Amino acid sequence: xxxxxxxxxxxxxxxxxxxxxxxxxxxxxxxxxxxxxxxxxxxxxxxxxxxxxxxxxxxxxxxxxxxxxxxxxxxxxxxxxxxxxxxxxxxxxxxxxxxxxxxxxxxxxxxxxxxxxxxxxxxxxxxxxxxxxxxxxxxxxxxxxxxxxxxxxxxxxxxxxxxxxxxxxxxxxxxxxxxxxxxxxxxxxxxxxxxxxxxxxxxxxxxxxxxxxxxxxxxxxxxxxxxxxxxxxxxxxxxxxxxxxxxxxxxxxxxxxxxxxxxxxxxxxxxxxxxxxxxxxxxxxxxxxxxxxxxxxxxxxxxxxxxxxxxxxxxxxxxxxxxxxxxxxxxxxxxxxxxxxxxxxxxxxxxxxxxxxxxxxxxxxxxxxxxxxxxxxxxx
Numbered sequence: 001x002x003x004x005x006x007x008x009x010x011x012x013x014x015x016x017x018x019x020x021x022x023x024x025x026x027x028x029x030x031x032x033x034x035x036x037x038x039x040x041x042x043x044x045x046x047x048x049x050x051x052x053x054x055x056x057x058x059x060x061x062x063x064x065x066x067x068x069x070x071x072x073x074x075x076x077x078x079x080x081x082x083x084x085x086x087x088x089x090x091x092x093x094x095x096x097x098x099x100x101x102x103x104x105x106x107x108x109x110x111x112x113x114x115x116x117x118x119x120x121x122x123x124x125x126x127x128x129x130x131x132x133x134x135x136x137x138x139x140x141x142x143x144x145x146x147x148x149x150x151x152x153x154x155x156x157x158x159x160x161x162x163x164x165x166x167x168x169x170x171x172x173x174x175x176x177x178x179x180x181x182x183x184x185x186x187x188x189x190x191x192x193x194x195x196x197x198x199x200x201x202x203x204x205x206x207x208x209x210x211x212x213x214x215x216x217x218x219x220x221x222x223x224x225x226x227x228x229x230x231x232x233x234x235x236x237x238x239x240x241x242x243x244x245x246x247x248x249x250x251x252x253x254x255x256x257x258x259x260x261x262x263x264x265x266x267x268x269x270x271x272x273x274x275x276x277x278x279x280x281x282x283x284x285x286x287x288x289x290x291x292x293x294x295x296x297x298x299x300x301x302x303x304x305x306x307x308x309x310x311x312x313x314x315x316x317x318x319x320x321x322x323x324x325x326x327x328x329x330x331x332x333x334x335x336x337x338x339x340x341x342x343x344x345x346x347x348x349x350x351x352x353x354x355x356x357x358x359x360x361x362x363x364x365x366x367x368x369x370x371x372x373x374x375x376x377x378x379x380x
Contacts, residue, residue: 005071012068016075019048024080031082031206032351035198037162038083038206045083046117050076051090055099059107061115066303070248074299077252078259081355082206084249089158090114092245094121094167097183097238101226110165110185122163123242124154124186124212125235131156134169134235135178139214141170148172148184148224150192150217156362160210161195164188168214169235172228181231185223192217203354240313242363244306247299247319250327250359254295257327257334257352258288264338264347281337288330295323314376320359321369327356 005013023041031038045051053069055061062068069091077084098111113119130136139152150170157166166186173180186193196211225234262285265276275281298319305312331353335342342349360366 005067009068009071012064013071013075015048016050016072017078019045019050020076020079024076024083028080028206029345029348029351031080033205033345035200035205037208038080038086039162041080041083042086042120042162043117045076045087049117050087051117051120052095052115053091055095055111055115059099059115060112061095061099066244066306067300070244070251070299070303073245073248074252074255074296077249078256080206081249081253081352081358082204084252085158085204085207086120086162088242088245088249089123090121092242093123093238094165096241097123097167097225097234098185100237101183101230101234102185105222106185106225114165119164120159120162122157122159122166123238124157124166124168125239126156127153128155134232135181137169137171137181139168139170140174141168141172141182141184141219143172143221146221148182148219148221150184150186150214150219152214154212154214156199157210157212158207158362160212161198161208166212167225168219169231172231176229178232179229181235182228183225183231183234184219185225186214186217186219190217190219201358203351203356203358205354239363240316241306243316243320243369244299244302244312246359246363247295247302247316247323250320250323250356251292251295251299253352253356253359254288254292254323254327254330257331257349257356258285258292260347260349260352261285261288261334261337264341268339268341275337284333284337288333291326291330295319295326298322313372317364317369317372317376320363321366321373324356324359324366327359328353331356 049062052061053064057063095114114121141148141150168184168186172182192215194213199209265281268275302312302315302319305315334349341347
């Protein structure tokens, strides 16, 4: 494995870093307090190509590799995880799923707008009783003539009110269980499609998370993705790649908190010297840095596996499991390094600590990642 980044990778990383500092950092605390969606910032991200990085140029994307994507995700996440989760969903789940499994008509109609940031997408799998257990879909899509009739509720949907297009997983043939599930493209504004109130969240408060209600929503048959019954496989394959994006987000949150703690330790004095000179603080920083580097290697390994066409179910799950734990551990320690100031919003680390927790939950909880990992290593 080559640990050296190419010139193009470095350019993309630096561009994302500069954008995060110049466009996302101003007002990030206020957006968190007000739970304000970063609409203008997301628009600029689309214009710069951050919302369709891995999509083929044929459909308006950047045609970049997964390594480029995770490098950019890390830099954006260091500053604003609410913006990076929008980027993650649009890239890893919506655009990738459509490009990989959609037909040409769907790509021309939807993917081209999503890849350029003209439109935003949402991935709708979780339900009140079907989060990590994707086989237990209660949302139904009943076939009627030239369309499907969609009924049900989806929970915890990122970009819930901001998206233009929604990839919805629903059960068409209950008797076939997971083999009877389908995936559909649903357009915002469809009759019977209602967006519930915004969730009041602990972290990533700038992202808009909603429940969605479908009441006899008519979905044209041409909006079904893949063959009849392909929905469960579509969801699982898409989520597998999504884990890499969330691992990169967790890595960025951890790295951002570490950098703040390190710089703070150089200026904050206690007992007559900067606190970095106290072994208790220096050892914390050493542990934080080591964990981040380990997480970065796992994330890059998963990204390389995906780029090389290898199976990345195991490496992606390991990257998400370890990076999300690292994000939680490092942000807690970053608050500790800051002492009382770490509990104050203006120092940013308390927000990063709150943002870190969700990385252990979405795209499958840490326990789900352990199931994926254990099944893989015990298969032989």
